[in-house]
Amino acid sequence: MSILPDFPPGPLDFYRTKSSFDWKKMKIFLDTEDGVQFEKEISKKLQTHPEFQKDLTCEEMDEQRRISFRRHLYNIRSGILSENQFFENFARANVSSRLMLQLCPCAAFRFATGSLFTGVLRSQGGEQHQEILQQAENGDIIGSFCMTEVGHGSDIKGFRTTATYDKNTDEFVLHTPDFEAAKCWIGCMGQSASYAIVYAQLYVDGTHHGLHMFLVPIRNPKTLLTYPGVVATDMGEKIGVNGMDNGILILDKYRIPRGNLLNKSAHVTPDGKYVTAHKTRKEKNGAALGILSLGRSKTTLACETTAGKALTIAVRYAAVRKQFGCGKEEQPILEYQAHQYRLLPYLATAYTTRIFGMFLLETTYKFIWDVFMGGDKEYLNALGKEIHVISSASKPAVGWVLRDAIQECREACGGHGYLKAAGIGNIRNDNDCNMTFEGENHVIIQQTSNWLIKLWPEVEQGTEISTPLHSVDFLSKASEILKSRFKATTIDEVCTSDNIMAAYQWLVCYLLKETALKYHTLIQKEGEFWARNNTQVYYAKSLSIAFVQNFMLQRTLVTINQAPDVYTKAVLLKLFSLYGLWSLEKFLATLYEGGYAHGCQPSRLIHEAILKLCSDIKNDSVSLVDAIAPPDFALNSVLGASDGQVYKRLERELFRNPYNLSRPTWWREMINWNTDHSKNKL
Known part of the structure; x- marks a missing residue:
């Protein structure tokens, strides 16, 4: 298959020649031929483009953000990453977002934040929001998504940011009553967002109408200075993904036009009449939260993408690293049962998650499109609930296992795996945010059990159970099972x-x-x-x-x-x-x-x-x-490169850094230690 070149010969041939299947056919089966060709094209661009030559983790935080922003902008304007592509050509969108997450997680997360912003505008906004939507899709402005508050995360009912309609001025007054109500951990809010989608409790004439979404101007797009009444501050350095400027938003009786309410599901008339298509607040909140299924579906697949990178390094290293043996010949550590048990069940998990995750994400995008196009409401309501409960369980369940996979990969590579040049440390740090955002795992997984428990009376009665994705159809036969x-x-x-x-x-x-x-x-x-x-x-x-x-x-x-x-x-x-x-x-x-x-x-x-x-x-x-595996330039590991030349790459890495071959700048302190100590000069 000329679409995929052979790997360079080397130590990994020992196992590659023993394989029972053709890895090229496997890759095409997973990504489609068109997807593989697209990945090949964009890899060639990214590998040689000046914007992608630096290692972000070696830079100061401000420089990391500058570089990740430039990469993000290049991805959008070159067509490498596009939210519309998920609707038009899922295979291409999947491989490009996967590659970017492996190459530059910070740029990938910037894109994900922007996608959440544009996705909400597209699905919940109206004609008056189209200009901002177009600007965001073109990369002319940066948008953010403000849901979580300092004092409340997954408990959305407890959100305390308010939006009160003032019919005298035809405006909404958005207000943060105290610091605990401040929106926090908002991607791109720290320094770069000009607009935000803000969740707030709506009040009209003293009546509370629950959570609604508002398009809120945050900074002047030409100066990036915040508007009066807006406080936007960065959250500072994090464990990983420091190329993303997560921030806090505080609104002090900040006024926005009435038209900035996202009005797909509800709107307020100039004279203060609240109009909604939903019959209950629960139904209304469900519609507002529907977009989170997309985030959780993406996170499920992101965990696999990140863990797959770590597994590539650990498995290739295990195939090359030799130790012990029953004779003169040392054995690759991959031959040992304990090492197989450490890695291969996680590899099986990654493959299962890869296949399932692509199904879930594609299904979620199709659902969003059908809602946008006005499909069968009863069917889409049932499908939306099912996607919600599946993604609310897959994000935690997959995340926990693949988090452990990355740590096991680090330990399975021994001391060499602890080197920064091995690459697994950065993978672990950057993946850790997947355990928390889009809902705290132990909280959101309750959405799934709550839904299942409600089905039990029907199961006991022998009612035929059927859902759009057929995830629980077998419960119809529970008594026999x-x-x-x-x-x-x-x-x-x-x-x-x-x-x-x-x-x-x-x-x-x-x-x-x-x-x-x-x-x-x-x-x-x-x-x-x-x-x-x-x-x-x-x-x-x-x-x-x-x-x-x-x-x-x-x-x-x-x-x-x-x-x-x-x-x-x-x-x-x-x-x-x-x-x-x-x-x-x-x-x-x-x-x-x-x-x-x-x-x-x-x-x-x-x-x-x-x-x-x-x-x-x-x-x-x-x-x-x-x-x-990602291409070697995206894998960026001395232990996991496709040629298997672990020791040559390790030697080159250790001796290419001038610091490794020099004495420290403070060497005089070491040799004068005893003298200085005796004179009490320390």
């Missing part, structure tokens, strides 16, 4: 998709039954709020994780069965089984507790199957990371 038991008697049987899916469906049904029972028992004693709170650990959280893992497996299997190449399909099925069993292993106690498993055989078979799958995938692992 709960009677089923672990049937596999061999390792091969344990690894089949039928047995894995059967175990997961039982697990979800059992956890749903137990969680609903616990919740309804407590609600009579403690009330709804505390009953929900005291049902989280061991019940609701586990239910949400099992539910989303089951759906990930379900959707991944659909995609795998579409693979045109038999060898690609075969290795993907092994990854499916490894992810399924490795994830199921965390629920072994529950399988025994509920009676699905009995005796020692189920746990032994699952453990043995996981180790066998790791061993079976071992020879394919280098080619598997080859199919998802």
Whole structure:
């Protein structure tokens, strides 16, 4: 396949020649031929463009921001990144955003912030907002999205920023009552945003109408100085992603025109009449929060993209690094069972998340487009809820596992992995924000369990359950599923998709039954709020994780069965089984507790199957990371380059830095230490 060149020969050939599949066919299956060609074209541009030659992490924070802004602007105006492309050519948009996240996370996050701003304007705004939308899409202005407050994050009902309509002036008066109500952690607010979408509690003639979104001018686009009544301050240096200027916004009785209310769902007339298409505040808040499903879907895939970069480094290094052996010949550490178990289940997780995440993100974009085009409201309402609960579980569940994957990759590379030049430290720091933004994980995952618990009465009644994405259709047969038991008697049987899916469906049904029972028992004693709170650990959280893992497996299997190449399909099925069993292993106690498993055989078979799958995938692992790896210039690691020349690159890195070969500027302090100390000069 000429579209993808061969990797340079080197130490990694030892495993590449053993691969059971063609990595090029795998990459094309994942990204499409058009996507791969587009990635090749933009990689050539980025690799040679002057804006992308510096290592941001070696620069001062102000310079990091300048460079990341210039990269972001280049990406938009060159057509490398475009929000519209997600609607028009998802494959191209996916590979370009993926590459940018691997190459320059700061520029990628700037684009994501801008996409959130333009996405809200497009889906919730009106004709009067189109000029600002066009300017933002062209990169002429920078927009931000203001939701979280200092004192309230995921608890949106507690937001305290207000917008009061003044019909005497035909304006909204936006106000931050105190510091706890200040909008915070706003991307691009610290120094660069000219406009913001602000969530505020709307009041008209003393009546509270709940949360609404407003287009708010923040800075003069020509001077970047804030307007009177606006305080915008940077939040300072962070653990990572310092090329992004996160900030705080405080509004002091700040007036904006009535037309700046985003009026897709509701508007206020000049004489102060509130008009909405929604019947309840709950429905209205749901519409306002719909855009967050997109952010959570993107974060799910971003975790995989970042972890995939770390796994590329760790697996390639494991294939080259040799230690110990039973004879004179040392063995690559990838040959050792413990090392396979450390890395390969995470590689299986990355592949499963990659396939599922692309499905979820593409589905979410299609949903947004259908809403914009005015599709079937009843169907779209049901679909929107389902996307919301799936993304509210996938973001935490995937994030937690792949966060651990990155740390395991760092440790699996030993001392060399601790070097900045290895690249994993920056990956870990930049990924960490994915654990928090778009909703705190332990809070948003409750959205999923709450939805599932509400379905339980229907399940008990035997009602036919069907949702647009079919994530819970199997609950229609819950009574039969709960009677089923672990049937596999061999390792091969344990690894089949039928047995894995059967175990997961039982697990979800059992956890749903137990969680609903616990919740309804407590609600009579403690009330709804505390009953929900005291049902989280061991019940609701586990239910949400099992539910989303089951759906990930379900959707991944659909995609795998579409693979045109038999060898690609075969290795993907092994990854499916490894992810399924490795994830199921965390629920072994529950399988025994509920009676699905009995005796020692189920746990032994699952453990043995996981180790066998790791061993079976071992020879394919280098080619598997080859199919998802970024180009070497984006990987930027002395340990993980595609030529496998770890020690040559390590030597070059250590001796090219003048500081590494020099004595410190304060060397005289070292040699005069004893003398100075005796004279009490320190």
